[in-house]
Amino acid sequence: MPDTGSLRTEEATAFAQALGQALDSPEIKEALRNGPGTTGTERLRVQAFRSRAALCATAATEYRAYARLRTEEARLAAPSPEDGRPSGGLLPALAVLVPSLGAVAAVIFLAIGFGMRLVGVHRQFSDELLYAGWLAAGIAVAATAAGLVWLLVTAARNRSAPPPDGDAAPCADAGSGSEVARAREAWRLALLERGILPFLLGRIQEEQARTTTDRARPGYSAPEYASPEYASPAYGSPGYGSPEFAGPTATPARSSPS
Numbered sequence: 001m002p003d004t005g006s007l008r009t010e011e012a013t014a015f016a017q018a019l020g021q022a023l024d025s026p027e028i029k030e031a032l033r034n035g036p037g038t039t040g041t042e043r044l045r046v047q048a049f050r051s052r053a054a055l056c057a058t059a060a061t062e063y064r065a066y067a068r069l070r071t072e073e074a075r076l077a078a079p080s081p082e083d084g085r086p087s088g089g090l091l092p093a094l095a096v097l098v099p100s101l102g103a104v105a106a107v108i109f110l111a112i113g114f115g116m117r118l119v120g121v122h123r124q125f126s127d128e129l130l131y132a133g134w135l136a137a138g139i140a141v142a143a144t145a146a147g148l149v150w151l152l153v154t155a156a157r158n159r160s161a162p163p164p165d166g167d168a169a170p171c172a173d174a175g176s177g178s179e180v181a182r183a184r185e186a187w188r189l190a191l192l193e194r195g196i197l198p199f200l201l202g203r204i205q206e207e208q209a210r211t212t213t214d215r216a217r218p219g220y221s222a223p224e225y226a227s228p229e230y231a232s233p234a235y236g237s238p239g240y241g242s243p244e245f246a247g248p249t250a251t252p253a254r255s256s257p258s
Contacts, residue, residue, distance in 0.1 A: 007067055014188055015056060015196075019048050022196045031204045039207045044200050051199065058195035062187035069180045095147030102140025109133030 022028060023041045032039065048055065056063070113129030116122055 007070075011056065011063070012052075014184075015052055015191065018188055018192045018196055019045060022192055022200055025197065027197065028200055028204075031201060034208075039204055044203060047203055048196060048199060055195040055199055056191065059187055059190035062183070062190040066180070066183040066187045069183045073180050092150075095143065095150060098143035099140045099147065102136045102143060106133045106137035106140060109136060 023044065028041075028044075032041070109129045110133035113126045113133055116126035116129065
């Protein structure tokens with residue numbers, strides 16, 4: 001089953017590929033040619049990466065469908081816990097255990113029996129041990145022969161029998177793979193057409209509108225508030241020495257009659 005990390009890595013890779021395709025599309029190139037020239041592809045790329053989470057959210061439905069199909073494909077492709085386990089029930093186990101145990105018992109019984117016969121003690125018991133040893137050896141040989149016969153019969157049967165659903169399995173795998181590929185393509189197209197392309201065109205249009213507004217704004221030059229020429233004749237200071245502005249004539253004081 002693919003982990004979350006691999007899916008996130010694939011999401012980042014798909015986003016970068018879709019962004020590169022969008023920047024190379026005729027729509028974006030035409031919009032950049034008609035623009036004011038202040039917005040370039042690298043600036044758009046940086047802006048898109050900054051908004052990657054929001055842009056990926058526009059194709060969240062397609063991404064979930066793709067992730068589900070990919071998880072199911074990985075689960076079906078994983079080997080079953082029962083695969084590789086030998087089948088056949090108790091017979092294979094006996095075919096392995098009986099010869100081994102019989103050989104070990106035969107060696108032990110024969111060794112003890114011959115040893116006791118050599119030292120000449122408990123001759124009757126040693127004979128019984130020798131008999132048990134030979135019997136164990138015979139059982140081990142018979143079990144080994146039976147196991148070999150069973151292996152040969154099983155191999156011949158498996159070789160002659162056709163594999164179950166041998167034609168259907170490749171078709172199922174191919175169908176599953178193509179379905180995952182279609183889901184991934186649908187996710188990529190949704191990310192490109194519903195997310196990245198409208199975002200890039202919107203950034204270009206905003207830049208064009210901002211540039212147009214700046215150009216149409218009137219200039220605010222300072223008004224001509226120069227000080228008037230007070231030294232000019234129109235603003236000449238009035239002549240206070242003129243008759244119009246002369247002070248009242250002093251009346252001479254009359255002398256009183258003596």
